[in-house]
Amino acid sequence: MSGAIHAGNAPKAVGHYPHARRVGGLLFLSGIGPRDPATNAIPGNEYFADGRVQRYDIAAQARAVFANVRAVLEASGARWEDLVDVTVFLTDMERDFAGYNAIWAEFFPDPANAPCRTTLGITALPTPIAIELKCVAVAKE
Structure with missing residues (x-):
């Protein structure tokens, strides 16, 4: 399959x-x-000595995920x-939806020009992150 893109x-x-992947x-x-592209660190995460996440900052993670999407x-x-x-x-819809929604509004201040959006609460992601985005965009030919 062609059209695969790997962003350095x-x-x-x-x-x-x-x-x-570009399709049509x-x-x-x-x-x-x-995750930070250079260090693989997760912005806003604080850890216990044993490596478990003690707390995280959804605003820091939301801004970082937007930068990675960009x-x-x-x-x-x-x-x-x-x-x-x-x-x-979102891994904690109750705790994080309002904070995430506020960051979304900073990046998309005009709802008429924002992309469509669906937000799901899930139990876990494959790394200790609190947010992940799956996006579709118009491809430039």
């Missing part, structure tokens, strides 16, 4: 898949989290404004 300035995929006029991004879009020849659909996965 985005965090490495946690599995064996590309950051994105659309660009499909794999699930993208907030990096994949740019590596694909697309722009932030090309996003058309975003699925948001």
Whole structure:
């Protein structure tokens, strides 16, 4: 299958898949989290001595995940404004939805120009992150 995109300035995929794939006029991004591309650290996480997450900052993670999505879009020849659909996965919907929603409003201040969005509460993600985004954008030919 052609059209696979690997973004050098985005965090490495946690599995064996590309950051994105171009199919026709659309660009499909794999699930993208907030890990730092250079260090693999998770912004806003604080850990117990045994490595378990003690607390996290959903605002820091939301800003980082948006930066990572932007990096994949740019590596694909697309722009932030090309996003058309975003699925948001939160590991604690009750605790984090309002904070995430506030960050979303900073990045998409005009709801009429924001992408469609679905937000799901899930029990876990493959790394100790609190948020992941799955995005679809218009692909530039």
